Amino acid sequence: MLKPQGNSTRDILSLDGIWNFAVASQDIETEQTWKTNISPRLQIPSHFVIPKGWSQERIFLRIDAATHRGRVYINDEFVVEHIGGYTPFDADITPLVAAGGRLRLTIATKAALPAGLFNYAGLARSVWLYTVPNNYxxxxxxxxxxxxxxxxxxxxxxxxxxxxxxxxxxxxxxxxxxxxxxxxxxxxxxxxxxxxxxxxxxxxxxxxxxxxxxxxxxxxxxxxxxxxxxGVRSVQIRGNRFLINGKPFYFTGFGKHEDSPIRGRGFDPAYMVHDYQLMKWMGANSFRTSHYPYATETLEYADRHGVVVIGETPAVGMNLAIAAGKHGWPSQPTFSPDTVSEATQAAHDQDIRELISRDKNHASVVMWTVTNEPAAHETGAREYFEPLVALTRKLDPTRPICFTNEMRAPPTKDRLADLFDVLCLNRYYGWYVDTGDLVAAEKRLETELLAWQERFGNPMIMTEYGVDTLAGLHSVNNTPWAEEYQTSFLQMYHRVFDRVDSIIGEHVWAFADFQTNSTVFRLDGNKKGVFTRDRRPKAAVHYLRDRWSGSQCPLNLLSKSNGQEI
Missing domain, CATH: 2.60.40.10 (Immunoglobulins)
Known part of the structure; x- marks a missing residue:
């Protein structure tokens, strides 16, 4: 889907600003709230005038994202519904409006997946009116x-x-x-x-x-x-190397979220630029859009500044064993008619189509992530994901694809890894396993990575590894939650990475602390960031900067097995 733009044949009008806001007391279809004016007591203008000069054009409404389900009304008329909170949708409203006329726009949103994160609902990205010629x-x-x-x-x-x-x-x-x-x-x-x-x-x-x-x-x-x-560039996999323009590339950077104080989940241009500058200062060259497509403006900035991006669908939470383990719930299969089903697969199919349709032309995007931490060890996983992998390759045969593997699916149990080009692993040895024991964690981590390397020989990226860290907490005993422990944890992982030839990237979880649902597992959100939620550095930031910017940067040493140099 092309982003609206203004030029000599097209016009565009932003509808961003303070909207009147109300919480529905019951189903919106029952209330028919869109047929009345919403009180301005809660303002988060919903009346607009169509420019008089648009009389000869087709007029469209575009919503960059409505989290997670959006229903759109013009005056008293229903226009369009979209399910999926992170990709754009539009509608030709030419029959419903007149140039110079006034319209009432109502957008109803409803929260849904992904689970496990703070479930913001609403309009977190821009809304536009735009025109195109009769043929365009x-x-x-x-x-x-x-x-x-x-x-x-x-x-x-x-x-x-x-x-x-x-x-x-x-x-x-x-x-x-x-x-x-x-x-x-x-x-x-x-x-x-x-x-x-x-x-x-x-x-x-x-x-x-x-x-x-x-x-x-x-x-x-x-x-x-x-x-x-x-941007003119090439991307390919050769052996256990990821090549950009024919040269080995080593990913350094983060998983992160579109999350900041006050705004919460959503696109904030000031925070975006600030985050990019912090990553550049640290020597980070890439990030993953965990766990959903980020705003288009984020990718445009990456295109312009040479930052490498792994684009990801919002398919997270397809692993019921994780929730069962945390809460002590009865175990149930992830893939079944009552859980992750054919209806889920159809929605996932649509998510993949919309992600690639929107982001396919960005030079910065070098790989697609089909899902984050699915139950890759369970019966039904392969049957669920095989057609989605085929779809992704059909829609875009030019980019490699991956998924992020969770630790319940080690090499002996995984059912999916051979379908993908790059093996991405999320591991927390030393935090959720062997908590506080980095010696034992180092042995476990290296043993598993070598087993993956032996089984597949594919390029491997550690797409998540990190520990919750409370800014300002210090300890001489390297205690979990202390800043010193975060640094020691990262140093241990990097020692292992440097001993495993197929490792071609490291994305720390996470760039910054972020808000989550309130549970006993979270202290005012997830604290695994190397920056606080308001982007103040923890001690590990300086260690990472030394690793990623110095002479020992893995990118500069990536001649481990094949003698290739950048």
């Missing part, structure tokens, strides 16, 4: 590759709302000096850029891909225009 560019897919050090290619597929029967499609690649470096005609084809400046981690370069629907030969009037920022 409805979708663009670009993929890129590098032929050698000098030449690059942008493969493109341009879709239109209606067939272009009168006119043609023209596309250009434009460099950062606003110079056209390649052009072509047609809905499908290639742009060859020679010489090319590749998009690289830490050294981003973006071309503008500009597509036109133009009138017949001899005229230059554009019926529609759309632009994408495109």
């Amino acid at each position: 560019i409805s979708d663009i897919t670009v993929t890129t590759d590098l032929f050698d050090d000098a030449r690059g290619v942008i493969n493109f597929d341009v879709r239109t709302y209606q067939p272009v029967e009168r006119g043609r499609i023209v596309v250009f690649a434009i460099d950062e000096d606003d110079k056209v470096v390649s052009q072509a005609e047609g809905q499908h084809g290639q742009l060859i850029i020679d010489p090319v400046i590749a998009w690289k981690p830490g050294a981003a370069y973006l071309y503008t891909f500009r597509a036109f629907i133009v009138l017949e030969e001899g005229t230059h009037e554009a019926l529609d225009i759309y632009e994408l920022a495109v």
